[in-house]
Amino acid sequence: MKSIKHILILASIILATACSNDDDPEVVNEEELITTVTVTLTSQEDGTEIVLNSVDLDGDGPNEPVVTGGVLAANTIYTGSTKVLNETEDPAEDITEEVLEEGVDHQFFYSFANSLAIATYTDADENGDPIGITFTLSTSSAGSENLTVSLIHEPNKSGEGVIDGNITNADGETDAEVTFPLTIE
Amino acid sequence: MIKLLCKYVFAICITTTAFTQECQFSFKGKITDFHDNTSIIGASLQIENSNKFATTDFDGLFEFKNLCEGKYTIVIKHISCETKRVTVSVNKNTFQEITLEHHVEDLKEVIVTSTHNVTAKTNQTTKIDSKTIDEFSGKSLGDALKNVAGVSSINTGNTIVKPVINGLHSSRIIVMTDGVRLQDQEWGIEHAPNIDINNADKITVVKGANSLEFGGDAIGGVIVLEPSKYVLKDSIFGKTILGIQSNGRGGNLHSSITKTTKKGWFLNAKTTLKRFGDFNSPDYNLTNTGLASKAFSIHTGLKKFENGFTVDYSFINNNIGILKASHIGNIDDLVSAINNKEPLIVESFSYDINAPKQEINHHIFKIDYYKRFQDLGKLDIQYDFQKNQRYEYDIRVGDDKDKASIDLDLTTHSISSTFDFNNNLEKTYKIGVKGVYQNNFANPLTGVRRLIPDYDKFDAGIFAIGNYILNDKTTANVGLRYDFNYINAKKFYLKSRWTERGYDEEYGNLITGDYTTQWLVNPKFSFHNISASAGIVYQINDKNAILFNYGLSNRSPNASELFSDGLHHSAARIELGDLALQQEISNRISSTYNFTSNNTFISVETFFNNIHNFIYLEPTGTEQTIRGAFPVWEYKATNANLFGFDFTWRQKINNALLFSNKSSLTFGNDVKNNKSLIDIPAPSFKNSLEYKNVNWHQLSVRLDSELVLKQTNYPNNNFTTYLPTKDSYEVVDISSTPAGYHLLHLHTDAVFHLSKKTDLQISASVTNLLNTKYRDYLNRLRYYADDLGRNYNLQIKINY
Known part of the structure; x- marks a missing residue:
């Protein structure tokens, strides 16, 4: 019976020590979270700056992203650059830097639903393939348009048409995907 | 005999x-x-x-x-x-x-007869013997259990295999290993039991919740793994199994050594190693599906008749790769994965295990003591400790590349005691108490919001079981159990989610901290559960017997069902728990008819299980995030009916030929919403023909046929989503079930006596003999890739 007593004492000590943990857990703010995608377009004709913005501060939470579209001029060439940020941190974390560092494993895609504009890459990774942080955007005729900006992680850059900006064969996975409504006048 | x-x-x-x-x-x-x-x-x-x-x-x-x-x-x-x-x-x-x-147990022909476990013969039970266990030495517990009619598995690929009993799995099944209830985060579909099958000498499957000794919440059933028993003599013996497989280009090594003494002392040590690279389907390599597993255990103690004790420790480390092509970013990726007939990523064979992957460590320490009292019965006292560490690695970028996305540490202490009043063979009683303390720690260093929160959990249970031999032909069993469950969690909710769930009003008082975008919440829930069982078996004559039983069981919602909130990266879906969930209440009735003669064994089992508050996970729509849209899956409760038939038939055709058939039909209905339940196994039929020659090295040659029909009863959870890259709306078909399939397997083995004490068994087998392409409804990776192709296995077993 002695051993029973020992077991009971041992167990009660363990239970007693294990229960005395009352600290609050540490909060986790998603580190790789992209909350914000900002596309800045500067007209090569008159220097007008148009800023397209999508912000989703609760990340994977239920709130929908707040999207700000823009008005572009027809038959105009714009110099474009895209930034991705995590604005839940203070100061905001610029994730574009990580994308640039690991350029080989990332690529932005710019798709126009109604083909009223095209985008052309103006940057390159170590292998000479585009990353898509900078680009030029050329509009054609007037009309309404949807621009979808996608950031793909580990794309297959040797897929057909991928280095020209066609997402169809890019595979990989989506880190960000935002659709901006545009009006071309 | x-x-x-x-x-x-x-x-x-x-x-x-x-x-x-x-x-x-x-x-x-x-x-x-x-x-x-x-x-x-x-x-x-x-x-x-x-x-x-x-x-x-x-x-x-x-x-x-x-x-x-x-x-x-x-x-x-x-x-x-x-x-x-x-x-x-x-x-x-x-x-x-x-x-x-x-041997009271033996006289009563009770099914489970270890020192811990007495399961009444009035239950629907099936045993798996050590020969079958050895055959599955290189595979998993879930694979071996599929030898039981009515048991199937829910898989993530081919290395994460969870047993399903009569359509129920995860928290609805108790796994007992050497007297310890396994606590290894069994709530998730992609969390397989962390057990080395080689530790067991015998496995018993009890369908339904009638084994109240183990717990009152086993709505699906109980799986009992028992180590081998020792004989009181001075002896040293061992066993080594070496297996190699063509598919996965790997193998397994298991070794066990035991020393026993006349006085009752024993010492047993076991170790198992498994290593596989990428497996392959008939047409392509399944990239990143390798496995590395290490297990070790030591058992020692003194087993005398009057008293004895055991001290056990076991450890397993599993490193499991998950098909690379199954890692998807958002709905667009899911749609393209489903529409593609082949996985999107196929690379050449490799032994590397990269993200996405799981790494699990599981430790079990147990000490137990028993004493028999003359003219009264047997007292048993046990303490056990378990630590389960689970790391899930996702494909991540930058500094977080090598960091786990999920890092959970589950610690469980249990203390239990039973007393078995077995002095009167006609009426035996067993009573017991159990106390459990459990702590879950979710490491914040992952940098990913916790899907499962930190919590403390206390369980207390008390039970009484009676076994009555009414007359030569009739045995009855009744049992009653009460359980108290208390869970105290500390959970962060996104403020937007908290409001969207409508928790403000009802649970506003639970908020204990404000962290800008998140609330810290401290839910404390208590549950009182009553379970009961009753069974009777009537031996009509030498050959025919019938059995009826009834079970009432309650299962409290688990941490995942209550608190899930957020993006489950490995499943690419947002999973939402519900704080308002109540316990499931199951009423199950079942009957069995057995026919046993010299050449024939037939068992027909039927069951009907009504589950009130049945908790299930169902897609309810999509949510837009900056990464695109994700399907939202919510935990909900409904009333469900499950029913089915399990049929087993073994026929000795002559001295050399044995035919057997195992068939199962399972149906599940959501009564409230008048639709089928998700993930109910499809009808399956297994036939085998075995040739045996006992005169020539106990040669056995067996051809197995496995036929699984298409599951036609499934809920339609398809939804429509907008694909911005295509500027179109598409139906995401996550519901349709794959076609039925038929597989053939060939197994052969023979035993050679090397010396007086040494036996060598050689077995060679081919699974999926015809290299058939197939996908199984209950494999979560069925959207992405075919199942395994042909696999040649060679195994050598030496007993010495």
């Missing part, structure tokens, strides 16, 4: 020889049953290392005559008793009463 033993005892009796010497002392005695003091008739006694024998008469009396002065060791044997050794000093005519233990 018993007849044979009787002959043996009789033979000993008549060979008793007179021993003429000058010594004149006599040693008389009486042998009685330890449990009820009745005389034991026909026990054989031998003075060790001599040819002096005796047998007890109708009053349990025996006599040795003509003994010299000195010390004698007497070996006492009786059918269904443990052999006992007694030392007596003889210096005059001596009388001594000796108690012997009748």
Whole structure:
């Protein structure tokens, strides 16, 4: 019976020590979270700056992203650059830097639903393939348009048409995907 | 067998020889049953290392005559008793009463007969023997259990295999290993039991919740793994299994060594290693599906009849790769994965295990003590400790590349005690209490919001079971159990989610902290659960028997069902728990008909299980995030009916040929919403034909056919989503079930006696002989890739 007593004492000590943990857990703010995608377009004709913005501060939470579209001029060439940020941190974390560092494993895609504009890459990774942080955007005729900006992680850059900006064969996975409504006048 | 033993005892009796010497002392005695003091008739006694024998008469009396002065060791044997050794000093005519233990369990033919587990024969139980377990040495517990009609599995690929009993799995199944209830985060579909199958010598599957000793919440059933039993003799023996497989280009090595002594001491050590690279389907390589597993265990203790103890420790480390092509970013990726007939990523064969992957460590430490009280029964006290560490690695970028996305540490302490009143064979009772403390720690360093929060959990249970032999033909069993569950969690909710869930009003008082975008919430929930069981078995005649049983069980919602909130990266879906969930209440009735003759065994099992508050996970729509849209899956409760039939038939055609069939049909309906339940196994039919030649190295050649039909009863959870890259709306078909399939497997083995003590068994087998392409409904990776292609296995087993 002695051993029973020992077991009971041992167990009660363990239970007693294990229960005395009352600290609050540490909060986790998603580190790789992209909350914000900002596309800045500067007209090569008159220097007008148009800023397209999508912000989703609760990340994977239920709130929908707040999207700000823009008005572009027809038959105009714009110099474009895209930034991705995590604005839940203070100061905001610029994730574009990580994308640039690991350029080989990332690529932005710019798709126009109604083909009223095209985008052309103006940057390159170590292998000479585009990353898509900078680009030029050329509009054609007037009309309404949807621009979808996608950031793909580990794309297959040797897929057909991928280095020209066609997402169809890019595979990989989506880190960000935002659709901006545009009006071309 | 018993007849044979009787002959043996009789033979000993008549060979008793007179021993003429000058010594004149006599040693008389009486042998009685330890449990009820009745005389034991026909026990054989031998003075060790001599040819002096005796047998007890109708009053349990025996006599040795003509003994010299000195010390004698007497070996006492009786059918269904443990052999006992007694030392007596003889210096005059001596009388001594000796108690012997009748194996109560064996006499009653109870199904589970270890020192811990007595499961009534009134349950629907099926055993898996050590030969079958050895055949699955290189595979998993879930694979081996599929040999039982009515047991299937829910898989993530081919290395994460969770058993499903009559359509139910995860928290609805209790896994007992060597008397310890496994606590290894069993809530998730992609969390397979962390057990080395090689640790078991026998596996018993109990369908339904009638084994109240193990818990009151096993709505699906209980899986009991038991280690081998030891014989009281000085011995050392071992076993080594070496297997290689073509698919996965890997193998497994298992070794076990045991030392036992006459006095009851034993020591057993086991180790298992498994290593596989990428597996392949008939047409392509399944990139990143490798496996590395290491397991070790040590068991030691003293097993005497009156008392004994054991100290066990076991450890397993699993490193499991998950198909690379199954890692998807958002709905667009899911749509393209489903629409693509082949996985989007196929690379050449590799042994590397990269993200996405799981790494799990599981430790079990157990100490247990038992003592038998004459004329009363057996007391058992046990303490066990378990630590389960789970890391899930996702494909991540930048500094977080090598960081786990999920890092959970689950620690469980249990203390339990049972008393088995088994002095009267006709009426035995068992009572027990159990206390459990559990802590879950979710490491914040992952940088990913916790899907499962930190929590403390306390469980207390008390039960009583009675077993009655009513007459020669009828045995009955009743049981009652009460459980108290308390969970105290500390959970962060996104403020937006908290409001969207409508928790503000009802649970606003639970908020204990404000962290800008998140609330810290401290839910404390208590549940009181009553479970009950009743069963009766009636042996109509030698060949026919029927069995009925009823079980009431309650299962409290688990941490995942209550608190999930957020993106489950490995499933690419947002999973939402519900704080308002109540416990599931199951009422299950079942019946079995058994026919047993020399050449035929037939078992027909039926069941009906009504589950009130059945908790399930269902897609309810999509949510837009900056990464695109994700499907939202919510935990909900409904009322469900499950019913089905399991059929087993073994037919000896002649001395060499054996045919067997195992068939299962399972149906599940959501009664509230009038639709089918998700993830109910499709009808399956397994036939096998075995040729045996006992005269030539126990040769066995077996052809297995496995037919699984298309599941036609499934809920339609398809949804429509906008694909911005295509500027179109598309239906995401996550519901349609794959086509039925038929597989053939060939297995052959033979045993060679190398020496008196050494046996060598060689087995060779081919699974999926015809290299058939197929996908299984209950494999989560069925959207992405075909199942395994042909696999050649070669295995060598040495017993020494």
